[in-house]
Amino acid sequence: MTFEGLQRRARDEWQALSESAVPLIQVGTATCGRSAGASAVVDALREALQREATPALIMEVGCIGLCFAEPLVTIRKPGRPAVCYGHVNPERATQLVSEYLLRDNPLADWALGTVGEGRIEGIPELFETPVLRPQVRRILRNCGFIDPTNILHYVARGGYTGLVRALGMARGQIIDEIRRAGLRGRGGAGFPTWRKWQFCLEAPGEPKYVVCNADEGDPGAFMNRSLLESDPHSVLEGLLIDGYTVGAREGYIYCRAEYPLALERLHNALAQMREQGLVGENILGSGFSFDIHIKEGAGAFVCGEETALLASIEGRRGMPRPRPPFPATSGLWGKPTVINNVETLASVSLILQKGAEWFAEYGSEKSKGTKTFALVGKVKRAGLIEVPLGITLRDIVYGIGGGILGDKRFKAVQTGGPSGGCLPEALLDSPVDYESLTTAGSIMGSGGMVVMDEDTCMVDVARYFLDFTQKESCGECVPCRLGTKQMMDILTDITEGKGREGDVELLQEVALAVKKGSLCGLGQTAPNPVLTTIRYFRDEYEAHEQGRCPSKVCKALIRYRIVADKCKGCQICLRACPVGAISGERRQVHTIDVGKCIRCGVCLEVCPARFGAVECVTGQ
Amino acid sequence: MKTLRLTIDGVTVTAREGMSVLEAALEAGIYIPHLCHHPDLKPVGVCRLCLVEIAGRGMTISCKTPVEEGMVVKTESPDIELARRVAVELLIVNHHADCLSCAKDGACKLQEIARYVGIEEERLQRLRRTTRSLPVDSSNPFFLRDPNRCVLCGICVRTCEEIVGASAIDYAFRGYATVISTLGNRPIVQSRCESCGECVARCPVGALVPRQERNPAxxxxxxxxxxxxxxxxxxxxxxxxxxxxxxxxxxxxxxxxxxxxxxxGHGYIGHPERLTTPLIKRDGRFVEASWDEALDLVAARLAGYRGDQFAALTSARCTNEENYLLQKFTRAVMGTHNIDHCARL
Known part of the structure; x- marks a missing residue:
């Protein structure tokens, strides 16, 4: 079939769906939706439809990104805008069928917003709500709106026109298009994509390879997973364009095995591409032949580092090697190789589909386009977001995120995963772009964004991230293997009240040596949480040195006690204490045995608010 | 091969194209501390100690940097000092401190580097000391593997892969728990190790040491x-x-x-049971004889045989010349082609 034929079929199917005479019910069943119970919701919907004998189409879609409101169900009745519902459980699903489908009561209280033309009273337009209004949905445009297992949906929404356009262009023209778009690597380092491609194109050596890095491993980051689960073709199209441009015949997708659904969707997408002649020999009759292999990662964080990733594909232990030579000149099996992140490739598809100027409409001077972030932590509306580069942290945290959970005080936001820095309130108005984040001591990273509130101890946070990086260090180079362990040990001592004089200076010294001396990006960035917490929250380190944890998190530095004149002797805390550390007769003031107490805080939680007799104290 | 000129610490050094900055420096008699570099092996740049500053490029490791014409290299700077010193101090505080009981004492690369960098006890005291107590692998009859003294330079791994071709060992586990391990972390004797000792000969520290070896005079x-x-x-x-x-x-x-x-396998040299003279069986007992006596006896007895009555089997322990002579003797003197060699099996 020609591409035009495929497009016609796709448009017909999409139109039929849009004009469906029966209601269309879309359920977000990406991993995030499933973990929130979306599969049970699908079952409940099927059951309800069968019981009521009412016809409707159920379509499983990917993730819109409104994680805070999962599971999400969108219902579109003929002639009406679609209504997106949040926090849907099986009971609510059943009610949606009986109330909205059968009785036309849209249950506005549960609705997050409408999508499409027309309004429904009492329900705002979804994209005009505070969580979505500041966002620019380009990479995520299809996520949650198409069936990710159906290539026709992707094609109907403009998919693969970027590839078709690229196949008619000279390689130099494509590279120039990417250059004019100003696309920089979305994996974190921000290297100009066009330059990487140019190096590989010009590098001597055959065959050449292109690799998609889908080994997303940062704790709290799920941008790539969500995109692969919700719109896999957008990434695969980018990989094809990449391969065509640099003259490769083979491409790899290196995706972590802990992403089973993403892998399933990739395998499915690849099979569909093969059916449609979009991969394999002589793609779309252009003479360009290209095949894609899917390689599963075995669960090492460091394999997200490009040279370790290549070693892993080659069947060796995933350990980085020093660069130069860069993969663009000597990569997979010593051949010129381009390695691009999932989101970079999705951006490539868009640039070829819509043009460089369109892509560069958004963004700051040196950081063009939009970027997805996994906004998580102590924020009211956690989720997957896409914003123009250059937006301020405040707009993200308070605008899209809706502020801090429980209206507590903001303390810090960490960008860039475990190797990112923790930025304080004073930097909330700084723009989110590669340069600004680096200046502030953090990194863009692949897009993790963890918000912390006043109850977060920054020393403990630094220790937590160091614990992660030191365990995930490949162990090969000295500064990273021993330096991250040393920093972790010092931080553990500080949080346990065993810090010594000069520890902060020592931490800085070791951190700097690890940053400057380490072989790969893991070690070079691992000290960032330590350095930024010292830079912005030094008072917390000093408090710990004096035996105080101001956020009352570090167990060795806090203790719980019962305020004698508030305790009514109700024995609630006594019964709740898991270690029997509380004693006291009924109607007598209780006491906590500090020796037995494990500082779990249950007594404080269970003490009735009207008494407020348990308090947590720190320091002498 | 093209020769290049570069400057290291103000000294003009001549190097051959393809050499690393570290090799050029060492050849010119300029010491740069290094732990994972070995002249027989490909450089990997994992110890991060051979740091230098190259004009226009900043700090980098010298073992992976090829020499270039006109390159200006510095082996000392505040940045190098900091990164290298901390790395060495970390190696020391994570290493057993009982040097005197270590077989490598005096020939240890870590000691050499520590002496060069200069270790101050006060600075070490600030750091958290951790030494591992993993079991020593004493399964091999010829050498011991002590993971607690290992600095994970990887020289043994690369030797086994690049030189021996056995690949019996590799890195295993992550982070601080990383060790050099056989497949499945079994004792080395159960691995593909051929006990050639090439890794032992190259180990820069006391992690791989021969058993019962005394220093020669x-x-x-x-x-x-x-x-x-x-x-x-x-x-x-x-x-x-x-x-x-x-x-x-x-x-x-x-x-x-x-x-x-x-x-x-040199134990036979001084072994009490080693034969030092030929033995001739007389009255059912072997008695010592001189070479002349023994050769005369063999020649006299061989004279009674010719052609296919005779066959010779020679040994791979003989030199080519000796093997040639025996086949010549068999064919020309004894008149038979019945000649074979143990290595042909």
């Missing part, structure tokens, strides 16, 4: 007596006993390499 250049390859070696002699064998790097035959027999 002098060395004697010799050729291995085991097979016909003729590996050059040095017999380390103490008193009148061979206590150690090491390969002769200058030998074109083996370029310093040895197999398990050549390196460790």
């Amino acid at each position: 002098r060395e004697v250049r010799s050729v291995c007596a085991y097979c016909g390859v003729g590996c050059g070696l040095y017999l380390g002699v103490r008193g009148n006993q061979v206590v150690r064998v090491r390969g002769a790097a200058e030998s074109p035959v083996n370029r310093g390499r040895l197999c398990v027999k050549g390196r460790y």
Whole structure:
């Protein structure tokens, strides 16, 4: 079939769906939706439809990104805008069928917003709500709106026109298009994509390879997973364009095995591409032949580092090697190789589909386009977001995120995963772009964004991230293997009240040596949480040195006690204490045995608010 | 090969194209601390100690940087000092401190580097000391593997892969728990290890040490007596006993390499049961005889046989020349083609 034929079929199917005479019910069943119970919701919907004998189409879609409101169900009745519902459980699903489908009561209280033309009273337009209004949905445009297992949906929404356009262009023209778009690597380092491609194109050596890095491993980051689960073709199209441009015949997708659904969707997408002649020999009759292999990662964080990733594909232990030579000149099996992140490739598809100027409409001077972030932590509306580069942290945290959970005080936001820095309130108005984040001591990273509130101890946070990086260090180079362990040990001592004089200076010294001396990006960035917490929250380190944890998190530095004149002797805390550390007769003031107490805080939680007799104290 | 000129610490140095900055410096007699570099192996740049500053490029490791014409290299700077010092201090505080009981004491690269960098006890005191107490692998009859003294330079791994071709060991586990391990972390004797000891010979610290080896008083250049390859070696002699064998790097035959027999199988040299004269059986008992007596006896007895009554089997332990002579003797003198060789099996 020609591409035009495929497009016609796709448009017909999409139109039929849009004009469906029966209601269309879309359920977000990406991993995030499933973990929130979306599969049970699908079952409940099927059951309800069968019981009521009412016809409707159920379509499983990917993730819109409104994680805070999962599971999400969108219902579109003929002639009406679609209504997106949040926090849907099986009971609510059943009610949606009986109330909205059968009785036309849209249950506005549960609705997050409408999508499409027309309004429904009492329900705002979804994209005009505070969580979505500041966002620019380009990479995520299809996520949650198409069936990710159906290539026709992707094609109907403009998919693969970027590839078709690229196949008619000279390689130099494509590279120039990417250059004019100003696309920089979305994996974190921000290297100009066009330059990487140019190096590989010009590098001597055959065959050449292109690799998609889908080994997303940062704790709290799920941008790539969500995109692969919700719109896999957008990434695969980018990989094809990449391969065509640099003259490769083979491409790899290196995706972590802990992403089973993403892998399933990739395998499915690849099979569909093969059916449609979009991969394999002589793609779309252009003479360009290209095949894609899917390689599963075995669960090492460091394999997200490009040279370790290549070693892993080659069947060796995933350990980085020093660069130069860069993969663009000597990569997979010593051949010129381009390695691009999932989101970079999705951006490539868009640039070829819509043009460089369109892509560069958004963004700051040196950081063009939009970027997805996994906004998580102590924020009211956690989720997957896409914003123009250059937006301020405040707009993200308070605008899209809706502020801090429980209206507590903001303390810090960490960008860039475990190797990112923790930025304080004073930097909330700084723009989110590669340069600004680096200046502030953090990194863009692949897009993790963890918000912390006043109850977060920054020393403990630094220790937590160091614990992660030191365990995930490949162990090969000295500064990273021993330096991250040393920093972790010092931080553990500080949080346990065993810090010594000069520890902060020592931490800085070791951190700097690890940053400057380490072989790969893991070690070079691992000290960032330590350095930024010292830079912005030094008072917390000093408090710990004096035996105080101001956020009352570090167990060795806090203790719980019962305020004698508030305790009514109700024995609630006594019964709740898991270690029997509380004693006291009924109607007598209780006491906590500090020796037995494990500082779990249950007594404080269970003490009735009207008494407020348990308090947590720190320091002498 | 093209020669290049570069400047290291103000000294003009001549180097050959393809050399690393570290190699050029070492050849010119300029020391740059290094732990994972070994002249026989490809550089990997994992110890991060051979830091230098290259004008226009900043700080980098010298073992992975090829020399370029006109390159200006500095081996000392505040950045190098900090990164290198901290790395060495970290190695020390994570290493056993009982140097005197270590077989490598005095020949240890870590000691050499520590001396060069200069270790201050006060600075070490600030750091958190952790030493591991993993079991020592004593399964191999010729050497011990002590993971607690290992600095994970990877020289043994690369030796086994690049030189021996056995790949019996590799890195295992992550982070601080990383060790050099056999497949499945089994004792080395259950692995593909051939006990050649090439890794032991290259280990810069006390992680791989030969068993029961005493330091020799002098060395004697010799050729291995085991097979016909003729590996050059040095017999380390103490008193009148061979206590150690090491390969002769200058030998074109083996370029310093040895197999398990050549390196460790020297016990026969001074063994009390070793035959030192020929034995002739008289009255059912072997008695000592001179070479002339023995050869006369053999010649006299062979005279009674000709053609296919005779067959000769020769040995891979003989040299090519000796093997040639025996086949000549068999064919020309004894008149038969019944000649074979143990290595043909």
